Amino acid sequence: MGEVTVRLDDLPLRDDLRGMTPYGAPQAALPVALNVNENTHPVPSEVADDILDAIARALRDVNRYPDREFTGLREAFADYLGHGLVREQIWAANGSNEVLQHVLQAFGGPGRRAMGFAPTYSMYPILTRATGAEWIAGEREHDFTLSAAFAAEQVVRENPDIVFLCAPNNPTGTPLGLDVIEAVYAVTDGIVIVDEAYQEFAPHDEPSAVTLLPGRPRLVVSRTMSKAFAFAGARVGYLAADPALVDALRLVRLPYHLSALTQAAATAALGHADTMLSMVDEIVAQRDRISATVAALGYTAHESWTNFVLFGGVDDPAATWQALYDRGVLIRDVGIAHHLRVTAGTADETTAFLDALASVGSRA
Ligand code: PMP
The missing domain is CATH 3.40.640.10 (Type I PLP-dependent aspartate aminotransferase-like (Major domain))
Incomplete structure (x- = not known):
């Protein structure tokens, strides 16, 4: 007996929910995941x-x-x-x-x-x-x-x-x-x-x-x-x-x-709280390092008071995102033209991101 595939349109979904897209930041098991602004340091x-x-x-x-x-x-x-x-x-x-x-x-x-x-x-x-x-x-x-x-x-x-x-x-x-x-x-x-x-x-x-x-x-x-x-x-x-x-x-x-x-x-x-927050200064230092380094690579880093950096001047964000992905680094394409967003990780993760971005070259 063949299964009948039911599509969303076949269901009595609320009219005002039709056509909506769920929240969907990719959850991929990459070695360096800097895409959803988590604190990447484990709990002490x-x-x-x-x-x-x-x-x-x-x-x-x-x-x-x-x-x-x-x-x-x-x-x-x-x-x-x-x-x-x-x-x-x-x-x-x-x-x-x-x-x-x-x-x-x-x-x-x-x-x-x-x-x-x-x-x-x-x-x-x-x-x-x-x-x-x-x-x-x-x-x-x-x-x-x-x-x-x-x-x-x-x-x-x-x-x-x-x-x-x-x-x-x-x-x-x-x-x-x-x-x-x-x-x-x-x-x-x-x-x-x-x-x-x-x-x-x-x-x-x-x-x-x-x-x-x-x-x-x-x-x-x-x-x-x-x-x-x-x-x-x-x-x-x-x-x-x-x-x-x-x-x-x-x-x-x-x-x-x-x-x-x-x-x-x-x-x-x-x-x-004090111990839990002890990594904040370290994360802020990595954030500022990202801003300075992406600027040196020719991108524009927007001022950030968070644990992430939005940078512009990316010719093709989808291509750069993919090139980083292929190098094991997951960041976020937030849908702003010519921009990508990256979370500040540990010093090692941040280095992995910055090295990968530099190797992508010519602003992909
Ligand atoms: N507000 C802002 C601005 C956020 O960036 C996030 C998480 N990305 C949240 C709220 C929700 O965080 P949570 O539900 O994990 O507390």
């Missing part, structure tokens, strides 16, 4: 031991549902962020993608509109549309910067329900001034999400948007343990906001959405 072994102990303890009670309000973990995040934050101002979920999804489920949805400034994090439109809301792509300057006046002008014109400000911005690395956040907040009645996934890689004296929370009940500052904390596989993201906003997220989350094992692992890791 003394911390790993402690995390394992915490998971082992949690496992003894795994027959029971976990703490639905993840109280201990919220306290740990409040302590880590500082600025007098308390646990009622903290939310967490399985990666900051889920944190953002919760905000969109509560404040977006059918009939509403969310806006960001392209090029920006590719999941914003996907998450927005998946909740049934409309995505509006605003613009940046040609060098990918975003001034307070330009951002505010676009927000006034579009009047969205939710504004995403990625600070610093992925995939460009571009810093975002607090003045932009203040200006956007002042001209909207909607929710302003500042995505600080890469904040730990910014210069140490640069203030976080967390400092803007007092008196701004519609401001959300999201963070992740996936980047600086070397915890991408554990899937832990979090946000800080007004307690009332945080309370609203409880309406849309699934009960017990953070597993007992996740809560135990993340809380234990946060207890070692």
Whole structure:
């Protein structure tokens, strides 16, 4: 009996999901993987031991549902962020993608509109549309910067329900001034999400948007343990906001959405924040080495406050990407003409990338 092949079009998929493409950064087992802005340093072994102990303890009670309000973990995040934050101002979920999804489920949805400034994090439109809301792509300057006046002008014109400000911005690395956040907040009645996934890689004296929370009940500052904390596989993201906003997220989350094992692992890791973050300076040094070296090779490196570098002047990004792939180095073609993006790895991985790029020659 021949199987009938069912195509997506044959299924009663939601009309507004037809034609959409899922998030799809290639996951290839190459020796040097610098394509999704992970921290490529493993968790230090003394911390790993402690995390394992915490998971082992949690496992003894795994027959029971976990703490639905993840109280201990919220306290740990409040302590880590500082600025007098308390646990009622903290939310967490399985990666900051889920944190953002919760905000969109509560404040977006059918009939509403969310806006960001392209090029920006590719999941914003996907998450927005998946909740049934409309995505509006605003613009940046040609060098990918975003001034307070330009951002505010676009927000006034579009009047969205939710504004995403990625600070610093992925995939460009571009810093975002607090003045932009203040200006956007002042001209909207909607929710302003500042995505600080890469904040730990910014210069140490640069203030976080967390400092803007007092008196701004519609401001959300999201963070992740996936980047600086070397915890991408554990899937832990979090946000800080007004307690009332945080309370609203409880309406849309699934009960017990953070597993007992996740809560135990993340809380234990946060207890070692200093050690977990000890590789940040080393990664920043590799990032700056990438910027300097690609510039010496004739490319243009965009200023980056993150753990990656977007570089331009690539004649044929697909060809250069493939040539690097063939040399065992995986980076990212983010779809910006004549540009490629690379994550700063360990010193060895960074050397492997830079040598491979140099050997590709003549800007492929
Ligand atoms: N925000 C930005 C800007 C990102 O680059 C990423 C990861 N690429 C995320 C959020 C999501 O990270 P996670 O779900 O792993 O916390």
